[in-house]
Amino acid sequence: MVERVKATEAALDLIRLLQDKHGPVMFHQSGGCCDGSSPMCFPEGEFLIGDQDVLLGEIGGSNFYMHKSQFDYWSHTQLIIDVVDGRGGMFSLEGVEGKRFLTRSRPFSAEETEALQEQKI
Template sequence: MEKLNRVDVTAAALEVIKMLESKFGDLMFYQAGGCCEGTQPQCFEKGGFYLRTGDVCIGTVNGHEFWLDKDLFEYWKYSHFTLDVVDGHGPGGFSLETPYGKTFKVIYRLFTEEELENLEPLKRFDY
């Protein structure tokens, strides 16, 4: 049986990602649970954000890694993420899509028990 991914992307978000790829090249996504940006997913040029030991890569979006803060992952580890985009500016402005009047967001749903038994493996950041 094919392993299930933990993150997907909507067509609208994929369109913005492709535009960002054409301007910036390789990308990375990071979602924290802290202050400034709240829990809004952030898009950076690959390597433009420094990961912490224990941060978790839950999968890729169009070939770009999607990382979660290690503490946020513990809270959301039973959830599937769908990366979406909306018009407007989020709570901050560090993410690459912000100057284009867009904001990435995540739609969550809980995995079923069957899905939890068949998920793709995780990758943790370790110096």
């Protein structure tokens, strides 16, 4: 199965830290506005998911969503969630940790694209 989203070890470590402090968490890929385009981490259920949000998968046991309009644009890439030093979005849980989540991406290969079409997401 081809993963649409995955996380680096550093991101998984930070997710575990946030889960220890806040309980279950969830992610939504921000599409701009106040916090730019970055993965936003919230306590599970704090960010309301709508019928225009697409569940890409999970990282560290946490669901990762993206708005359909962004998904249509990024559907040819795998999102790789990483962590860098610095302050991120003011609404995202990791902000006080001196770290921020960062989305990297890579295009899917032809074989992966074909497999994704069979997966229907």
